[in-house]
Amino acid sequence: MKKSDYNAEWILIMGFIVSLAIIFLAILLNLSAAAVQTPSESVMDFPKSQIRDIQAELTDAAVKSNLEFDSDSESESAFEAKLDAIRKLAMARDGAVVEANLTYGRYADAEYVYAELTVHYNNGVTEYDGTYLLPKKL
Amino acid sequence: MVKVSKSTLYDRECGQLFAMEGLIAAAIMITAAYLALGTVIPPANADMHVSEMQLKQIGDDLLHIMDVPDGNGGTGYLESVVYNASPNRGPAANAQAGAAFNATFMNYLRKSTGATINADTLRYSAAIYCVDDSGEVVRLPFANYGDNTGRNPSVCCARYVAANDWGLIGQSSSDTAVRLEVLLWRE
Numbered sequence: 332m333k334k335s336d337y338n339a340e341w342i343l344i345m346g347f348i349v350s351l352a353i354i355f356l357a358i359l360l361n362l363s364a365a366a367v368q369t370p371s372e373s374v375m376d377f378p379k380s381q382i383r384d385i386q387a388e389l390t391d392a393a394v395k396s397n398l399e400f401d402s403d404s405e406s407e408s409a410f411e412a413k414l415d416a417i418r419k420l421a422m423a424r425d426g427a428v429v430e431a432n433l434t435y436g437r438y439a440d441a442e443y444v445y446a447e448l449t450v451h452y453n454n455g456v457t458e459y460d461g462t463y464l465l466p467k468k469l
Numbered sequence: 470m471v472k473v474s475k476s477t478l479y480d481r482e483c484g485q486l487f488a489m490e491g492l493i494a495a496a497i498m499i500t501a502a503y504l505a506l507g508t509v510i511p512p513a514n515a516d517m518h519v520s521e522m523q524l525k526q527i528g529d530d531l532l533h534i535m536d537v538p539d540g541n542g543g544t545g546y547l548e549s550v551v552y553n554a555s556p557n558r559g560p561a562a563n564a565q566a567g568a569a570f571n572a573t574f575m576n577y578l579r580k581s582t583g584a585t586i587n588a589d590t591l592r593y594s595a596a597i598y599c600v601d602d603s604g605e606v607v608r609l610p611f612a613n614y615g616d617n618t619g620r621n622p623s624v625c626c627a628r629y630v631a632a633n634d635w636g637l638i639g640q641s642s643s644d645t646a647v648r649l650e651v652l653l654w655r656e
Binding site: 339340343346347350353354357360361374375380381383384385387388391392409412413415416417419420423424425 | 486489490493496497500503504507508522525529533536598599600604606626627628629630631643644645646647648650
C-alpha cells in the first residue's frame with residue numbers, strides 16, 4: 332500500500348468525529364425546544380387566579396359564619412348557601428369541582444377557638460386542597 | 470509473475486478503502502438530512518400566548534383589587550356594585566351599577582405613567598352569572614365597552630363576589646355568591 336492511503340484514513344476518522352459532534356449538537360437542540368414548551372404550558376394551564384378567588388371567598392364566608400356561630404343556633408346556613416352557589420357556578424362556567432367543609436370548634440387553646448375550613452378544587456388537570464384555621468377569641 | 474500478482478492485490482485493497490469512504494459519505498449525508506428534517510421549531514406557548522397571558526393577568530388583577538376591601542372588615546367595591554346589580558333592586562339601580570362598574574374598570578384599565586399617550590385599544594364585556602331558585606345557572610348581561618365582532622381573540626377573567634340580599638325578579642332573595650365574568654380583548 333502506498334503511504335498516501337494511510338493519510339486518507341486520518342481524514343476518514345476526522346469525518347467520523349465531526350459527524351458525531353453534529354449529531355450530539357442536534358440532540359441538544361431538540362432537548363432545548365422541549366424545555367421551552369413544557370414549562371410555558373404548565374404556566375398557562377395552572378388555574379392560579381381561580382384557586383385564589385375561591386379560597387378568598389370561602390374564607391370570607393367562613394369567617395363571618397364562624398363569628399356569628401354559637402352552638403345553639405344554626406347559623407352555618409349562610410356559609411352553606413354561598414358554598415352551594417359557588418359549587419354550581421364553578422361546575423357550570425369553569426368545569427371545576429369545588430368542595431369545602433367547615434368544622435366549628437375544631438381546636439381550642441386558652442385564648443382562641445379555631446374553626447377548620449378545608450377547600451378542594453379539581454378542574455380535571457389540577458387538583459388543589461387547602462386547610463385553614465380560623466380563630467375566634469373566647 | 471510474482472510482482473504482477475502483488476500489484477493487483479494492492480489495487481483491490483484500495484478499492485475497499487473507496488467503498489468505506491462511500492459508506493461514510495452516505496452516513497454523513499443521512500446525518501445532514503436528519504438535521505434538516507428534524508430541526509423544526511415547535512410553536513411554543515411562550516411565543517403564541519404572551520399577549521393573552523398579559524391580558525388575563527390584567528383582568529384578574531383588576532377584579533381582584535376591586536373586590537378587596539379598603540379597610541379591615543369592610544366590603545369591597547365590587548361587592549357594593551354587585552349588590553346594586555341585583556335584578557330585584559330595579560332597572561334604575563341596575564343601570565347605575567353598570568355605569569359605576571364601567572367607569573371604575575375603564576379607569577383602572579387605562580392606567581399609565583402619563584409620560585406617553587396610550588392608545589385606547591382595550592375593550593371588555595361583562596356578565597354576571599347567578600343561581601336561580603331551581604338551581605340553574607342564569608346569565609345577566611352587565612356592562613360593556615365596545616363590541617366584539619368575533620375577529621378579536623378575547624380572554625375570560627372571572628371573580629366570585631359575595632352578594633347580599635341577591636335575587637332574581639319574582640324569586641326569593643338570599644345572601645349568596647355570584648360570578649362576575651369579564652371578556653377582555655384588544656381592538
